[in-house]
Amino acid sequence: MRLVQFEEGDRVRVGVExxxxxxxxxxxxADKRIPTDMRSFLEGGESAIEAAKKVVSAGSHIVRKENLKLQAPITNPEKVLCVGMNYKDHCLEQNVPIPKEPVFFNKFASSIVGPTDDIVYPGELTSELDWEVELTIVIGKTGKNIKESEAMQYVFGYTVAHDVSARDWMKKNLNQVMLGKCMDTFCPLGPAIVTLDEILDPHKLDIRCRVNGKTVQDSNTDQLIFKTEALITFISRFITLKPGDIILTGTPHGSGVSHQPTPVFLKRGDVVEVEVDRIGRCTNRVV
Structure with a gap:
């Protein structure tokens, strides 16, 4: 299934694309027992999923795409976790060693915007606004100290994120990575959460980013150093994962800061498309 959150008029609900x-x-x-927000839906577990399948099979309550606006598929996760330097090709272009264990940082729910919402350039705070396309894990049930052999049981599905980054903040004052990553609108997300049954192998998906129609990142998730199972096992040693938590798994080569001989950064008016095959695309304008 392709689970979405959408607006129709002044109402926000959960749907299946x-x-x-x-x-x-x-x-x-269609079913008043189904929550109207995605986090609550995920907390409902198998019963919510089965109820959704019954509604879809009935073939009713269809809303035409031109009559709705997609929100981010989840807007209120308890945790927005991100992994740095997790693509082999990105490490090579940055001339840094392959990490021996996952490198985590975080964003906040306040960073999340929808798949077509604007990215707000944060005033004079940065002059080095960068793009990063990322495959994103959506957690489906609570877990701590999860074994790698069981990790996929905790994955509800995947979505796409744009890990917008203020590079100058990431380099200054003892590396302010969090501030460079968590500003408002710095996490476009969507368009849908795609369940595992619709993705044959999440680690063999083409992944790309375009800026104003020009392809700037073009890779495959087979370049991931630490894949889904390893990431969940590692981070769950430290924190309890909850339904609706999201994990941005890292970006491939081609970010603006890596361009040679001169880095290239986003400016107001630019349109950024981040896309992962079988999942979809976010298209956001910088304003």
């Missing part, structure tokens, strides 16, 4: 970019089944309207 019939195909990528297509019409949406309004499962919250």
């Amino acid at each position: 019939l195909n990528n970019g297509g019409d949406v089944v309004d499962i919250s309207a």
Whole structure:
């Protein structure tokens, strides 16, 4: 399934996209037991999933795509976790050694915007605004100290994130990575959470980013150093994962700071598209 959150008029609900970019089944309207926000839906576990499948199979409560606006598929996760330097090709272009263990940092829910919302250039805070396309794990159930052999049982599905980054803040004052990553609108997310049954192998997906129509990142998730199972096992040693938590898994080569001989950064008016095959695309304008 392709789970989405969407607006129709002044109402926000959970739905199932019939195909990528297509019409949406309004499962919250069809079955009042189904929550109207994604985090609550995920907390509902198997019963919520089965209820959604029944509504979809009934073929009713379809909302035409032109009559709705997609929100981020989850807007209120308890945790937004991010992994740095997790693509082999990105490490090579940065001329840094392959990490021996995952490097985690975080964003906040206040960074999240929808798949077509604007990215707000943060005033005079930065002059080095950069792009990063990322495959994103969505956690489906609570777990701590999760074994690698069982890690996929905790994954509800995957979505796409744009890890917007203020590079100058990441380099200054003893490396202010968090501040450079967590500003408002710095995490466009979506368009849908795609469940595991629709993705044959999450670690063999083409992943790309375009700026104003020009491809700037083009890779495959087979370049991931630490894959889903390893990331979940590592981070769950330290914190309890909860339904709705998201993990941005890192970005491939081609970020603006890596351009040679001169880095290239985003400016107001630029349109950024981040895309992962079988999941979809976020298209956001910098304003």
